[in-house]
Amino acid sequence: xxxxxxxxxxxxxxxxxxxxxxxxxxxxxxxxxxxxxxxxxxxxxxxxxxxxxxxxxxxxxxxxxxxxxxxxxxxxxxxxxxxxxxxxxxxxxxxxxxxxxxxxxxxxxxxxxxxxxxxxx
Amino acid sequence: xxxxxxxxxxxxxxxxxxxxxxxxxxxxxxxxxxxxxxxxxxxxxxxxxxxxxxxxxxxxxxxxxxxxxxxxxxxxxxxxxxxxxxxxxxxxxxxxxxxxxxxxxxxxxxxxxxxxxxxxx
DNA sequence: TCAATAGTTCAACGATTCATGAGTAGTTGA
DNA sequence: TCAACTACTCATGAATCGTTGAACTATTGA
Numbered sequence: 001x002x003x004x005x006x007x008x009x010x011x012x013x014x015x016x017x018x019x020x021x022x023x024x025x026x027x028x029x030x031x032x033x034x035x036x037x038x039x040x041x042x043x044x045x046x047x048x049x050x051x052x053x054x055x056x057x058x059x060x061x062x063x064x065x066x067x068x069x070x071x072x073x074x075x076x077x078x079x080x081x082x083x084x085x086x087x088x089x090x091x092x093x094x095x096x097x098x099x100x101x102x103x104x105x106x107x108x109x110x111x112x113x114x115x116x117x118x119x120x121x
Numbered sequence: 122x123x124x125x126x127x128x129x130x131x132x133x134x135x136x137x138x139x140x141x142x143x144x145x146x147x148x149x150x151x152x153x154x155x156x157x158x159x160x161x162x163x164x165x166x167x168x169x170x171x172x173x174x175x176x177x178x179x180x181x182x183x184x185x186x187x188x189x190x191x192x193x194x195x196x197x198x199x200x201x202x203x204x205x206x207x208x209x210x211x212x213x214x215x216x217x218x219x220x221x222x223x224x225x226x227x228x229x230x231x232x233x234x235x236x237x238x239x240x241x242x
Numbered sequence: 243t244c245a246a247t248a249g250t251t252c253a254a255c256g257a258t259t260c261a262t263g264a265g266t267a268g269t270t271g272a
Numbered sequence: 273t274c275a276a277c278t279a280c281t282c283a284t285g286a287a288t289c290g291t292t293g294a295a296c297t298a299t300t301g302a
Contacts (some may be wrong), residue, residue, distance in 0.1 A: 001226070007135055009196070013133035015290090019124070019212060020150045035249060048291060050250050069248050069299040077213070081222025084208055091140060092147045092201060101202025102209070105122070136260090156279060169261060171280050176259095190269045190278050 001079075001086040005060060009083045011061035017044055018052050025062060025075035032074030034067070122200075126181060130204045133180035138165055139173050146183060146196035153195030155188070159228040 001009075013019055020042055025032060033041075039049045053073055056062045060079050065072050092098040133170075134140055146153060154162075160170045174194055177183045183194050204233060206237055213219040 003137070003140070007137060007140065008130050010135035010140075013208075014128055015145055016124070016128060019128065019131075023212050023214075026219065029218075036247095039249095045292070046249065047251080048292075051290075053233050054250085066298085071249060077216055077218040078194075078222045080213060080227055081219040084205055084219070084223040085226045087134075087201075087228075091134075091144050092198070093144075095147050095198055097150075097198040098147065098202040098205070101199045104206040105203055105206045105210075107196050158279095160279095166262070167279065168263075168281080172260080175280085187268085192279060 001082040006083055006086045008059045009061055012056050012061055017042060018056055021052060021056060022061060022075060022080070025073060026077060028074065031072055032072045034070040034072050036070065038073060122203040127204055127207045127213050129180045130182055133177050135184055136173070138163060139177055142173060142177060143182060143196060143201070147175060147198060147201070149195065151191045155191040155193050156236065157191065
């Protein structure tokens, strides 16, 4: 993933409704959900929903396909994984503390030897 | 990490200059860099830099401490790791495809059996 | 062909964010 | 105390984003 792509993906996710849409779509996999179903669960107007869906689409985080009179949206899980990979490896250069906290957040503690004594770095 | 916190962290990262600052600070760990050093490497005006640094600070992604006449900024790596953990586990519910693509992006291929045949979901 | 259904697009408005430059505040050394 | 240095705050104008409602397009079935 390139920086431009990552930036637009981050901007797309930095919105409550859109994050909620992604949260809904990921477990549905390729089957996805229709715009109407998403709208019913997300509770926003049709035009607003359409706006957010196209923002996610343009950011490359979801795909759209028509099925009769419905439009089905599905999460592009590989792209989402790619974004997380980018944050972890490109932006944080595979930093051990970041990786450790990414893997394990139970209790908010980090478990790498070198960071056991750190306050909140 | 809570949703509100994650949203502000995502919004903070969704900007080229701020992402660049994080990229600079993570490898420096607790030592961090002074505002002046960051400004020299990031190439933006002092006031703009200050604005971006305070945005990152408010989002909980960096810390500031004074050292003489300098102000030293350091990445809060645990928070950054927490954000990535949130994306992976809360938003994507630990989805296997997302996790696999997050771990391995070589060639852009995913390696879970169930997703080998998927196009780009 | 026509009505109903499912979604999208558009213009308009308000709110927020961004970049700039001027001015201000804290720290140091003479 | 004062000048130099380092960094922040504030006011401004421009640009972007988010929301709304009305109008539009595409599809289906009678």
